[in-house]
Amino acid sequence: MSARRIFARPARLAAIAPYVWMVLFFLVPFGFVLKISLSQTAIAQPPYEPVFDLTAGWTAIHAAFAALSIDNFKLLASDDIYVFAYLRSLTVAAAATALLLLIGYPIGYGMARLPKRWQPVAMVLVIVPFWTSFLIRIYAWINILQHDGLLNQILRALHLVSRPVVWLSTDTAMYIGIVYSYLPFMILPLYATLAKMEPALEEAAGDLGAPPWQVFWLVTFPLSLPGVGAGVLLCFIPVVGEFVIPDLLAGSSSLMIGQTLWLEFFTNKDWPVASAAAIVLLVVLLLPLLLYERLQRRQLEER
Amino acid sequence: MTDELPRRDAGAKTAGDAYPAAGEPLLRVEGVVKTFGTFRAVDGVSLEIKAGEFFALLGPSGCGKTTLLRMLAGFEAPDEGRILLGGKDIAQALPHERPINMMFQNYALFPHLSVRDNIAFGLKRANMARSDIATRVAEMVALVKLEGLEKRKPDQLSGGQRQRVALARALARRPQLLLLDEPLAALDKKLRENTQGELMELQRRLGMTFIIVTHDQEEAMTMASRIGVMKSGKLAQVGAPRDLYEAPRSRWIAEFVGDINLFDAESKLRDGHRLVVGTRDAGALVVAEPREPVGEGKFSVAIRPEKVKLSRRGPVSETGHATAINRLDGVIADICYLGGTTTYKVKLDTGGMLQASVANSARLDVDAYSLNQQIVAWFTPDDCVVLPS
C-alpha cells in the first residue's frame, strides 16, 4: 500500500457515476447506430425495421438478426455521391488543417515569445473568441462576405475590383470560416509546447553558429512537434465531420459527408443510410481519433 | 487498531504519557522491506532510535532513505517487518493516525491558506479548542520567528520563511517524532548553514526526536548525533559522525563520507601490534592492527588526506620511533587551493597518487609547496584504517 493507494480507493468510487453515464449515453448509442445501419429503410415511425422487441421472445430476436443486411454499406460504396463526399471531406480537412498550421504557428510562436507577464493575456485573447458562439462567428463572416458586404465595399472603394466579387457559397468562404472557427484549437497546443521550451536551447543553437532560420528549423520546430501533432489532430478530426460551416458558407454543388448525413437524416428520412454513413465516417476517423486519445492521455497522466 | 496507538498530544501540555524519557528507545524498525515491482527500495532495515535523538539518514539518491522515511510517516506500508513506536506496531496505520509529523522537501505549504491557517491546520484536525489553537499558533510563530507574517499566503514569503512555516506546521501538533525530508535542500548555502544551527538549537530546546533525510554528508555530520548510512536499500553503517569518519566499516562508506586515499593490499605481515602491509602503489605501509582481525580476503589501507603531513625533508624524529612512521617520497602533481585548506596531490615515487590536505595556518604562503617540488609525505600507523574490499 502506498500513499497513492490510500487515495485511490475513494477516488475509484468517484468513477461510478460518470462511468455509468458515459456507457449509457455514449457507448450504448453507438450500438444503436451500428444496428440501425444494418436495418432496412421503412416508411414508418421510427423509419426503419426490424425494430428489436425484447418482449417478442428468442425466435423474434433471431429473425431480427437474420433480417440485418449490409445493403446500406453497399449503397454507400456504389453511389458516387457518398464516395465523393468522403473524399471531399478528407481533402477539405487536410487543406484546412495545413492552412491552420501555416497561420496558427506564427501566432503561437509570437505568443510564446511575448514577455512572461503578457503571455496569459494573449492566451485569454485567443480563448475568448472560442467562448463566443460558433454559429455567431460564422454568421459574422456571412455579414462580411455577402454580395454587398463589407469586404466587397472595401475592395470597390480601393478600386481593386469593378464589380462585387461572389464570396459566399464558394470554397474560399468555407476555408475562411473553418480557419476562423478552428484557429484557437491550433494556436493553443502550439503555444503550450513553445512556451514550455527552454529559451536557452535557441540561444545555445545560435551560440553554436546557427543563423536564425536554422535555429528555427533544427531546434524550435522539431521540439514543437508534439504541439503540432495535437493541433493538427484537434483540427483535422472535427473538420472532416463538419456540417455548419460548409452548409452556410460553401456552395451546394459538392457536399461534405457531414452534410450528406444531415440530408439523409432530416430531408430523406433515411435513418439506416445516415447511420451507415456515420459508421463509415467513424471508421475513417478511427486512426486519428486513437492517436489523439493517446496523445491526450499521455499528456495528462504523465504530469 | 487506532485505539491502541499512543494518543497524539493535542492539548496544551507537553509530551504525552506514552512518551519515553530521553535516552529510552522510542522507535524500533525491525526487518522492514519495501518493494516497488521487482525493485527492493528498502531491503531489510532494522534500526532503533532513542527519544531525544537527532538522527540522520544519509545516502546517495535512490538508496531508499526517502522510502524508509515515508514508511515512518505512513505514506507507504512495508511489505515485511514491523515499525514500533513506543512499543506499538504502527506499520499499517494511516498517516493521520500516527503521532508523527513530517516536514516535506518542498514544504508542501497549502497555497490557499495563510501562514496562520497552515500552522493551525493540524490542530483543527485534532479538535483543539479555538482559544488553544490561537495560543499554540502564536507560540509556534514566535518559536520560528515569523511574527507579523501570520496573514501572508505562502507565495508571499521568501524561501527561508516558507521553510519556517513548514517547520512550525509540523511542530504544532507536538509529534512524538518529527521527520524532515531534505529540509534545507531548497535554501542557498549561507542560509542553509544558519538554519542548520537553528534546527539543532530548537531540537535541543524542545527535547524532541528528529529524523532527517539528507544526501549531504556535511549536513548530516553537522546536525545529527547519530547517522545511518544507507546503500541500495540497506543500512551500511550506523554510528556517531566521528565513528563513520574515523572508523568506516567498508571501503564504500570511507569513500562516501569525505575524501580518502586507498591503497590495495597485496601482502601482510604481523609485527607485534602492527601489520606491515605490502601495497603496489605505496610500497610497504605500517598500520595499527584493526579491532576486527583481517581475514584472508582482499583489503585495502585507507588514510584521510588531512592525516597526511608534508615536509621538504621528512619527519623530524622526536621520539626515536621513526621506523613506526610511514614515509613516502614523491613530487607535487596538483595543487587545489580551497581557502581554509589546500589539497595537494602527490605523485609517489612508488607509482601511486596520494592526497594531502594542509591547513593554511599562515596568511603568507611561506609554507606552501609548488608544482613539481620534491616532497616527503608521512603519517602514523594509527591514522591508517584497514578496510575489507
Next chain:
Amino acid sequence: MRKFSRLSRFNIASLALGFAFLYLPILILVIYSFNASRLVTVWGGWSLRWYREFFADRAMIEASWMSLRVAVASATIATLLGTLAAVALSRGERFRGRTLFSGMLYAPLVMPEVITGLSLLLLFVALDAERGFWTVTIAHTTLTMCFVAVVVQSRLGSLDRSLEEAAMDLGCAPARAFLSVTLPLIAPAIVAGWMLAFTLSLDDLVIASFTTGPGSATLPIRIYSEVRLGVKPEINAICTLVIALIALVIVLASLASKLSSAQGESAAPL
C-alpha cells in the same frame, strides 16, 4: 530586458494580424447590430431598433429561454460528473475498465457532432423518450462533461501530490484531505469547467437539432433557420446579446475564482 529582444518584428506582425483576424468580424457584427437601417450593409445611424424587434419576437424569446435552461442544467450536471471523472482518472491509479473509461471521455472532444447527435437520437427513439428539454440536456451533458473532465484533470495533474500527503500527515483522513486541500485548490478549474460547459451548450446547433423535439427549438436552431433565409439585422442584435451574456459569465466566473483563490493561481486552460 532580454525577453523583449526575443520578440522580433515578425512575431509582432503575426500577433497583430492574428488578433485582428480573430476580433474584427465579431466587432463588425456588434457594431452593425446598432444599425438603424434595414439594409444590413448600409449604415443608417445608431439605433436599438433590432433589439426591440428581438424582444417582441416570441419564438426567439422562447428559444432563448430554452437554451438558457438547457445550458444551466447541463453545465451543472456535467461539472459534477466531469469533476468526479477527473478525480477518478488522476487519483484512482489503475482500475478495471480504466482504458475504456478514459477513451469514452476523450473521444467526444473531437468526435464530429453529427455522429454524437445521431447516436443519441437513435437511443432516445429506441427508449421512446419524449424529445425536448431533457433529451437535449442529457445530450449536452454527455458532450460537455468530457471538457470539464479534461480541464479539471489537468489542474489535478499539476497539483503537488505532497499537499495531500501533508494534509494526511497533519491528521486528515483521505476524504477529509481531499475536501480541505484538494478541492479548494482545483475550484478555479471547476468554475472554468462549468463556464466552458455552459457556453458549449449555449453554442451547440448540431446535437440539439438531432435530440430536440418539435416545438422546443433552442436559440442556435432558431438562428440557423433564420440565417439560411438570409442576413437579418435582428440576428445581429441577438448575437450581440449572446456575446454580452457570455462575456458577463466569463467576468463573473473569473472574479469568483479570484476571490476563492487570491494567490494568483494561473487560470485553467480553456
